[in-house]
Each structure stands twice: as C-alpha cells, then as structure tokens.
Amino acid sequence: MTQVELAKLNKTSPQMRYVSKDEGMLLELLKTRIKEGKIVLIKNSKRKINPCAVGEGLRVKVNANVGTSKDSSSIDKELRKMDVAIKYGADAVMDLSTGGDIKKIRRLILKNSTVPVGTVPIYEIAIMAAKKRGHISRINPQDILEILEAQASEGVDFFTIHSGITQGVIERLKKQKRLISIVSRGGSFIAEWMIVNKKENPFYEYFDDILRIAKKYDVTLSLGDALRPGSIADATDRPQMQELITLGELADRARKNNVHVIIEGPGHVPLDQIEANIILQKRLCNNAPFYVLGPLVTDIAPGYDHITGAIGGALAAFYGADFLCYVTPSEHLRIPDEEDVKNGVIASRIAGHAADIAKRIPGALNWDKAMSELRVKRDWKGQIKKSIDPIKAAKYRKSSISINKDFCTMCSDYCSMKIMEQCFK
Amino acid sequence: MTQVELAKLNKTSPQMRYVSKDEGMLLELLKTRIKEGKIVLIKNSKRKINPCAVGEGLRVKVNANVGTSKDSSSIDKELRKMDVAIKYGADAVMDLSTGGDIKKIRRLILKNSTVPVGTVPIYEIAIMAAKKRGHISRINPQDILEILEAQASEGVDFFTIHSGITQGVIERLKKQKRLISIVSRGGSFIAEWMIVNKKENPFYEYFDDILRIAKKYDVTLSLGDALRPGSIADATDRPQMQELITLGELADRARKNNVHVIIEGPGHVPLDQIEANIILQKRLCNNAPFYVLGPLVTDIAPGYDHITGAIGGALAAFYGADFLCYVTPSEHLRIPDEEDVKNGVIASRIAGHAADIAKRIPGALNWDKAMSELRVKRDWKGQIKKSIDPIKAAKYRKSSISINKDFCTMCSDYCSMKIMEQCFK
Numbered sequence: 001m002t003q004v005e006l007a008k009l010n011k012t013s014p015q016m017r018y019v020s021k022d023e024g025m026l027l028e029l030l031k032t033r034i035k036e037g038k039i040v041l042i043k044n045s046k047r048k049i050n051p052c053a054v055g056e057g058l059r060v061k062v063n064a065n066v067g068t069s070k071d072s073s074s075i076d077k078e079l080r081k082m083d084v085a086i087k088y089g090a091d092a093v094m095d096l097s098t099g100g101d102i103k104k105i106r107r108l109i110l111k112n113s114t115v116p117v118g119t120v121p122i123y124e125i126a127i128m129a130a131k132k133r134g135h136i137s138r139i140n141p142q143d144i145l146e147i148l149e150a151q152a153s154e155g156v157d158f159f160t161i162h163s164g165i166t167q168g169v170i171e172r173l174k175k176q177k178r179l180i181s182i183v184s185r186g187g188s189f190i191a192e193w194m195i196v197n198k199k200e201n202p203f204y205e206y207f208d209d210i211l212r213i214a215k216k217y218d219v220t221l222s223l224g225d226a227l228r229p230g231s232i233a234d235a236t237d238r239p240q241m242q243e244l245i246t247l248g249e250l251a252d253r254a255r256k257n258n259v260h261v262i263i264e265g266p267g268h269v270p271l272d273q274i275e276a277n278i279i280l281q282k283r284l285c286n287n288a289p290f291y292v293l294g295p296l297v298t299d300i301a302p303g304y305d306h307i308t309g310a311i312g313g314a315l316a317a318f319y320g321a322d323f324l325c326y327v328t329p330s331e332h333l334r335i336p337d338e339e340d341v342k343n344g345v346i347a348s349r350i351a352g353h354a355a356d357i358a359k360r361i362p363g364a365l366n367w368d369k370a371m372s373e374l375r376v377k378r379d380w381k382g383q384i385k386k387s388i389d390p391i392k393a394a395k396y397r398k399s400s401i402s403i404n405k406d407f408c409t410m411c412s413d414y415c416s417m418k419i420m421e422q423c424f425k
Numbered sequence: 426m427t428q429v430e431l432a433k434l435n436k437t438s439p440q441m442r443y444v445s446k447d448e449g450m451l452l453e454l455l456k457t458r459i460k461e462g463k464i465v466l467i468k469n470s471k472r473k474i475n476p477c478a479v480g481e482g483l484r485v486k487v488n489a490n491v492g493t494s495k496d497s498s499s500i501d502k503e504l505r506k507m508d509v510a511i512k513y514g515a516d517a518v519m520d521l522s523t524g525g526d527i528k529k530i531r532r533l534i535l536k537n538s539t540v541p542v543g544t545v546p547i548y549e550i551a552i553m554a555a556k557k558r559g560h561i562s563r564i565n566p567q568d569i570l571e572i573l574e575a576q577a578s579e580g581v582d583f584f585t586i587h588s589g590i591t592q593g594v595i596e597r598l599k600k601q602k603r604l605i606s607i608v609s610r611g612g613s614f615i616a617e618w619m620i621v622n623k624k625e626n627p628f629y630e631y632f633d634d635i636l637r638i639a640k641k642y643d644v645t646l647s648l649g650d651a652l653r654p655g656s657i658a659d660a661t662d663r664p665q666m667q668e669l670i671t672l673g674e675l676a677d678r679a680r681k682n683n684v685h686v687i688i689e690g691p692g693h694v695p696l697d698q699i700e701a702n703i704i705l706q707k708r709l710c711n712n713a714p715f716y717v718l719g720p721l722v723t724d725i726a727p728g729y730d731h732i733t734g735a736i737g738g739a740l741a742a743f744y745g746a747d748f749l750c751y752v753t754p755s756e757h758l759r760i761p762d763e764e765d766v767k768n769g770v771i772a773s774r775i776a777g778h779a780a781d782i783a784k785r786i787p788g789a790l791n792w793d794k795a796m797s798e799l800r801v802k803r804d805w806k807g808q809i810k811k812s813i814d815p816i817k818a819a820k821y822r823k824s825s826i827s828i829n830k831d832f833c834t835m836c837s838d839y840c841s842m843k844i845m846e847q848c849f850k
Contacts, residue, residue, distance in 0.1 A: 188848075353723050388729065396755055410760045420607045
C-alpha cells in the first residue's frame, strides 16, 4: 500500500513515525495532511532510506541536481557531486543525466544515495528514441511506460513528469511572443514531439498508466512545468498559467488514485510576482506541495545565480513553497562542478531556513539563538561548529587571527560585545 | 547653499540635472522630493564628484565599507579594497578605519574615491580620547565638534551619527534582555560613555551644532541605529523602536535646518518582519531615505552572509529601503579582503536590482530583457559582456567549452533553446 492509502485507512507507517518525530509534527496532523495531499513522503517502496517529507508545516527541503551531459559524462564526477550535495545537507538529489551510460549512472546513484533520488524519465526515453530511431522526437508511447516501469522498479523515488504541456498550451505559447519560449529541457523534448507528430502530449494521454506505475512503487509524481518562464519578462504569463491549471487537474487525479503528487514551479520570476505564483499554485492545485526552481529574481547575474535563486527561494518558501530545487553559480554557463554543488546547496538551505524561521516552524529559530549565544560569548570554536559550513567559517577565522582571541579582526579590541559586557557587568 | 535650500528656492543645481538625467526622473519631481526630504544627493559641497542620489523612485544604491582595524591596518590594502568596491559598482564607500593612521587613510580614500565617502566620526573621536586621555570613554563634547568640523572640511560626504541612543533607550535596553545587547561598534562606544559618565548622549545634546557643521559643507547625516538587532531573536524590539522614534524627531530637525538626512536600519531581521521595519521607518521618519545593513535573515551562515544579506536586502529594497550597505562573506569572522569586497558588492547589487525590477524603476528590466535576448540566441560573448561580473562569467564558460559553441555543457545538443528554435522555424 502507498503512504496515502495507509493514511486514508488511518494506519501508521514507520515512515510517518520517523517524520512525525523528526519534524516535531503530531502524528495525527501529519496523517491528515498526507490524506489531504498537503504532505508527501518521498520514497520508493523498494528503497531502504528515510523519506524526504515535503509539505505544509514541515521544514523547507532542498533538492540538488546532478547528472551528466554529452560534453561532461564522467560517472565518478557525478557520484562525487552527489556526495558533496548530501554532505552539505541536500534532502534529495535528482539524476538528470543525458550523457554516457545513463542507466549505469542512475543505478550507482540509487545505490549510493542516502536521500531520495528523482529523475526526469523523458531524458532516458528521448535519448533511447534518438539511439534506436535516429531522433529524440521518435518516441513511441510504449517506450514511455516501459522506461517508467524500469526506473520505478529500480527504486527511483520521484519522477518529473511533464503532463501539463498540452496542445492548448502550445497554441497559447505561440501567441504569447515570449522572449524565451521553453527553457525546460524535458518540456522542449515533448513540445518537439507534439509539434512534429501533431499529437497530444503522451504524458497527458497516458496519465492513468503513469499513475498505475507510480502507485505500484509509491513513486511521488512531480508534475513538471515545461512552461516555466526563462526570463523575468516572461513570468506569470498565459502559457504558464494554462499549464498550471492542467497540473492542478492532474494532481486531483493522482490523489484519487492514492499517488503522492507535488507540483513544479518557476523559474525566472520578479520579486513582486512571487507571492502571486505561490497563491495561484496552492489554489489551483488544492494545496499540493510546491517544488520551485529558484525562483531567480533577475537574469543578469550568471556566476551568481545561487544568490538570485536564494533571494527568490527564501521569499517563495516564506509564502508557502515547500521544496527548493537548488541553483548553482554555474547556472546558465556550464554543468556544475563539486564547488558549485556545495555553493548551490548551501544557498538554498539558507533560503529554506530563513523561511522556516519566518513561518515559525518548530525549532527553526533555536539554531539562530544558539549561534547568537556563542557570539556574545566570543566562543569562536562554538560558532564555527554551529555554522552551516564549519569548514568555510574555520578557514575565514583561521586566515586572520588566532582562534583563542576573544575578538575578530573586524573590530579588534573595539568589539561592541566586549564593551557592552564590561558596561553591564 | 545646500541642495535642500536650492530645492526649496526652486533652483536647479548641476547635481540635480545630473541625477535627473541619470535616473530618468523629471527634474521637478526630483526637486519636490529633495524638498520633502524623500531624496538626498550625497556629496560634500567641497568635493568634485557626482552625487550619490538616494531615495524614493530612484535606483537602489549600494555602499561598501572599507577601513582598517588594529589587527589589520594596511593603508594600501584598504585602498585596493576601495578600488575593487568601485570597480564592481558600489555607489558609495564608507571608511570605517579604527587602526593605524586614521587621518591619513581617510584623506587618501577621499583623494582616490570617485564615489561619495562616508565615515563614522565617533571612531576617530573615541580613539583620540583613548590616545589623549587613556580610554575611549574619556571623550569630551568639544572633541566631537572639532573632529566633525575637520572631517567635513576635508570633504567627507556623509556621517553616521548615533544621536538616537538616549538614556531612555539604554533603560529600555536593560529591561529587554536581548541575546546580544549592542552590535553597533559606534553605538557601544557611546553607550559606554553614557553609562560611565551618567550623562545624556552628546550626539543628541549637541545635535544643533552637528546640524550647523553638516549644513556648512552639505554633509548628509546618516542617523545611526545603535540599537539595531544583532540576532534574529532580538529584531524589532522596544529599544530598537524607541531609538527609531527619536531618529524620526531628529530627522525633522535636520530637514528644518536644510540638512540632508537618511536613517540607518537593521541588522538581523527575520523575513516576516522586514516589511514592518520598512513601514515603521517610513512612517516614523516622514519618508526619509532608509539605509539598511543587510538585513540578515538568519544568524547561522557565517561565510555566506553576503547571501543572507542579499535575501534581506532585496526584500527590504522592494518594500522601500533606498540604500543597501553591503555585507561580505567575512561578516562575523574577520575584516574583509578584496575578494570578500567584490562578493559583497555584487550580492548587494543583485538585491538592489531585483528590487528595482519589482518596483518598476525606469529601465531596470531592460538589462534583463537584453540578457534574455542574448540567451535565446546563444550569444555567449554577448551574455558574458552583459553579466554583472563579466570576469567570473567568462571564467566559468571558458573552463568548460569553447565560447563559439552554440550550447553549454549543461544540456549540450539537448538545449531547449536550440530545440524550440527548430520547432518554431
């Protein structure tokens, strides 16, 4: 039985117990929210890991994308990136490989990851079509179901499925005159197939079959936003909204079939439209958990998109986004390396934690309070240990002055905390 | 005559013309806002530079702090940091030196800076007291006016003056039981003086004399927030609000005396309290420009406080903060180096620009649109040139693939933009 089925029967799974304890959420409330589709426990029933729990009232979670491309297809490198992502606190990883031996990479990631693993199955499907039939658009619908079944049976915990890009959406896209039409890689594969074959999106047509596979392995469906804006100027337009309406309808169908479902969201969004994007997603999708990529609040900072994404992610999470897909400094420039992965995970975790504090998630502020107590005592070893990245904090401190001094090189003796301690003694 | 006096007489200065053109704001509107105290043109009347215009309807500006401390007192290093800050787009720099030959450093910064220079005069005042009379608390009020006059006559463009920390504020601070009482260095110097000498804050007592000096040289007063929270848990409390009320009253006095005035703000503030902080400042200070330090939205990320500050700064600027004081990755750990300065300036500029887009500042979105147009064309040279940091963007690109390829290593051939270009041809 899936976690949703169990919750509907008011049964308690070990996963529910784990999440209830880990997050400090009453088991009954957790079960109610699972039943309502407001919380999902991402974990394939075949995998022996803790689930990644995503949704209302829980800590914001962070996903890190890894995976090869044609021009960067080292398996070892991707496994190292996965390790770095998990070491710095990613709650899930997605394998987005499109180069080299895709199956082998996925199996190794599944074998080695201690956190849930997601994929975008259209990548393997399209690349198989290209190999077998000469072009990525020569997918036949049976391929889709076979590959989904194969990936699910291997243990993939969540799938990005672009079921919302229908012919109606493409019509609206043509009329919209976006600066950048589609920036979702999977979305562009499907759009091409639909345009070349003049047929409806098979991920929409065969959604019931997809649900059947997801249910069998309790795979969480992450409904992809093929129409997410790729430019600030394109945000929150008709094609994006048209797709979101369909995603909401599909989410209802998933829930009726006791399949965990979350919704993917933008993308490039100006600060003033982030709140509206969250309200819309929550309304149109009946409060399904929201998984956002960024959002990036400006287009002009390649090399710093972990920062543009942290700004948007913090705000999105504060308004109710539940799951942040990291953005690395390499976004828009190249495939990330290990250092990029580290910086991306940390930036997203900062964003998520800032939102957790603002949303009064139980215990979130305690970390900050503990840090402040160490600061006022000038306990440098303690501060470093409590830091989100103790290695970097230690490096900074040690580069400048002995760790045993009770001030830092910013103020030296003229440390406000030392002065006030004297004053109030 | 000061710029405020000119505006009140409906006269137009070359500085007003420059700002009107540079920002695309009608001259009459600009003058009205200067008259009302909603916009200030930061520039000492003796300096031959363009002003830094700060306030309602203008682009968000960024300040970078440089300056020595006792344990890091190289003048060359600070001048290099100033150069880096200006190169990466800082609109103003503050010299916060407290170590070495403070006068000499300041004069060299004033000589070399092409942007307005601010100081926190209490530093020189306190350090002179320590040298002459053995302790920083042995300031005599005459010292204050002498040093202010000297700094203003040298050309300092703006002063941080902590006039709002009164005995009433300190009483409330004692009752508040903050995690960290005072984190403002200047604020702690003054608090110590007030506690040791059992007298009212001389910057409050002698405010009329300070106004007289500021008016003489058209120095902008930046009213400092000695009580800014230094921990998320201390934000928006009674001592902070008590000081802000006084700052509002002092701002009124400055305006009556035709002196430019801006208000300094926090600090460490959780995401959900940022909007309230801006509304309060604007209401209590009659819409005086707001100059914020961060705000930092969490305490747990030393080494990454340029990111925590960019999150808070973007949101603050969106709600109406006008001037962002950068925070560098070294905050809470050490005095920044050149790389830290660069990262701090860029993070704050990203925050400011994201807010400019969201506030529909004229022309702000054009930069993003131009970048998107280059992206869809896969014009890598153009994208790099348009980037906020072309050097970093070029380094990333060149580390991975030839600049002439029309895709990047993230997707290789499977580039959504290439695919969609084909589809819609």
